Amino acid sequence: MFTIFFLEDMDPFYQNISSFPTVIFTFLLVITVLYWLVAVLGFIDIEFLDFDLPDPDGVGAQGDGLSNPEMLAGLMLRFGLHGVPLTIIISFIALFGWLISYYIVHFLFGFIPGGFVSFLVGIPVLLFCLYLAVMVTAVVIKPIRPLFKSSQYQAIKYVVGQTAIVRTSVVDETFGEAILEDGGAGLLLKVRSTSGETFSKGDRVVLLEHLKEKNTFRVISEKEFLGNE
Known part of the structure; x- marks a missing residue:
């Protein structure tokens, strides 16, 4: 199946994906594909790249200037990039x-001289592609945003x-994740221990x-929890 990638007809494909921008x-x-593979294997959190942002509704509400996280939250809110994990957005x-x-390079860069001229043309193309990708991403995540809010509420409850x-x-x-069996695919939750305690894969925690x-979620071992009852 993978022999298709080694055919001579694939040379333009390799040229396109390795050319700027x-x-x-x-x-x-x-990087994102490798990240998801490692995350699926359980070596890192699925939300490893996420970080806490201020509530978008409260950005700048105090009127004493915006911190860097608040500026980022406001920028993400403006482009509609909120309500889902940052890893999915990226x-x-x-x-x-x-x-x-890829398709801009494939169809248009054949008419542009190579070398430094191609690099100069590639800079605005890069910015345009990035802007368009952000806009498309905002449209795609909009209908799935309520799913994350609903699942989070149900999990907490x-x-x-x-x-x-x-x-x-x-x-x-x-660091850490745990799965709670719910009769279906299971709920994947971010969990943290306390008092310096650590748990390994397969351990049962409450x-x-x-x-x-x-x-x-703050967790303790099941044995400790049952012993405290």
């Missing part, structure tokens, strides 16, 4: 930017006090408390 999106797309931007840039199984290689005070500011 498509090579920027090619690199980003490869993945969509990488994919759409790559597709748009029903999972506290239940037992989950550690999914990642380790769970400590800064969800004690939801930490809203970081959207994580």
Whole structure:
């Protein structure tokens, strides 16, 4: 199946994905694919790249200047890039930017002289592709945004006090995920230990408390929880 990538007819494809500006999106797309593969294997959080942003409704409300996170939150709100994990947003931007840039290079760059001229033309093309990819991503994530809000609310409401199984290689005070069996595919939750305790993949932990500011659950071992009852 993969022999198609080694045919001589594929040479234009390799040229397009390795030429500027498509090579920027090619690199980003490869990184995101590797990231998702590692995340699926459980070595890192699926939301590893996420960071806490201020509530968009409260950005600048105090009138004492905007911090960098608030400026970023306002920028993401303006472009409609909110309400879903940052990793999903970056993945969509990488994919759409790559597709748009590839076809622009494929159909138009054949008429442009190579070398430095091609590089100069590629700069505005890169910015255009990035802007268009952001716009398309905003449209794509809009209908799925309520799904993340709903799933988060349901998880918080029903999972506290239940037992989950550690999914990642380790769970400590800064890192970790666990799966709560719900009769279906299971709920994937970000969990954190307390008091320096660590857990390994497959350990059973009890969800004690939801930490809203970081959207994580504080956990202890099932044995400790049962021993405290």
